[in-house]
Amino acid sequence: MPYRHIPVMQREVLQYLNCRPGKIYVDGTLGGAGHARSILEKTSPRGLLVAIDQDIEAIENAEESLKAFKTRIHLFHGNFIQLPDALSQFGIDGVDGILLDLGLSLHQIKASGRGFSFQLDEPLDMRMNIETKETAADIIKYAPEQVLRKIFKSYGEERWSGRIAKKIAAERSREAIVTSKKLAEIVMAAIPRGAVQRQRIHPATRVFMALRIAVNKELERLEAFMDVAINLLNPSGRLCVISYHSLEDRIVKHRIRALEKGCQCPGDFPQCVCGLKSQVKNLTRKAIGPTALEIEDNPMARSARLRAAEKR
DSSP states (O other): OOOOOOOSSHHHHHHHHTOOTTOEEEESOOTTSHHHHHHHHHTTTTOEEEEEESOHHHHHHHHHHTGGGGGGEEEEESOGGGHHHHHHHTTOOOEEEEEEEOSOOHHHHHTSOSOOOTTSOOBSOOOSSTTSSOOHHHHHHHSOHHHHHHHHHHHHOOTTHHHHHHHHHHHHTTSOOOBHHHHHHHHHHHSOHHHHHHOSSOTTHHHHHHHHHHHHTHHHHHHHHHHHHHHHEEEEEEEEEEEOSHHHHHHHHHHHHHHHHOOOSOTTOSSOOSOOOOOEEESOSSOBOOOHHHHHHOGGGTTOEEEEEEEO
16 A cells, blocks of 8 residues: 655745755655655755654655655664664764654554554554564553553643543453554543543544553653754754654753753853853744644644754
8 A cells, every 4th residue: 555644844844954955864754755755856966865764664665656866865764763873874974954753654544554543443553663562552451550541641641541541451351452443442431421522632642642652662762862963963954853742842842942052050150060062053943833724735734843953
C-alpha cells in the first residue's frame, strides 16, 4: 500500500530552514518524504540531505519515491537521536539545517496495522520501530495500575487517569487487552457519561497518545536530542521542530530559550561564573501555526506548532 502523508507547513519549513543550493540538511523524521522532497528540490543541484526514520516502511517508501535524488540523499534507519552516528557514517562533520516533524504520518495511522488509532481494530502495538521489543499491549498487560495512571496523567494529561487505569487493571485480569478497539471501549466505559458528552475529542485520544509516547520514549529522546542538536549545526545553521502537543512544545521552547540566554547563573549573582554563552538566536518568539487554509485542506495539521533557532 502506498505510504500516504501530507507534509505540514511545507512553506514555513523551507523558510525557517533557509534552504539553499549546495548546503547539507537533515530530515530527522522522514515519514512520507514530503518535506524531504521539497528540501531536495530547493537545494538543487548539489544540496545534500540526510533522511532518518525509525519506521522501516518510511525508509523503503523513500527509496522508491525519492530515487530521482538518489545521488543527493543518504537514508538512515533509526531514531533522530542517532544523528551523530549517521553523520559519522556518511563522513559529514556538520550540517546547515535540521528538521524534526514529531507527528504521526497518515500511513502510520491508517495503514500500518499497529494500533495507533482508536478508530481501527488492530493489534495494540504502537511501535514506530518494529525492531524494538516493548509494545503498547505489553505495557497494558504488565504495568502496575499506578504506573498506568502515571503514564496517562503525565504523558496524556488525562483527567480521568486513575479511573481508566483501574478499569484496565480489572479488565485485564479477566481477558488480555490486545487490540486498539478493545482498549478504546474500556477507556470509554471508565469515564463518566457526562464527561464523555462534554469532551470535544474522542475520550480515548489522550490515552492512546500517552501510550504511544511511552512505547517510543518520545519525550526522553526529544530532550536528549535538543541537548546535542546545536553541536551538529554549522555556524548560522538552523534547527526547526514541529510539535503537536504541549509536552513536546515545552521541551523545545525551553531548550531554545536556554541556548539563547547562555548564562544560567542566579539573577542576584554580581557576575557570571558558569561561563555559558548564548549559542543560538531564537527565530520564533511565538510558535508558528498552520494557516486556516492549510487546516481546511489537512485537518491533521491543526495542532502543529513550529519553533526554530539559528546557531550563532
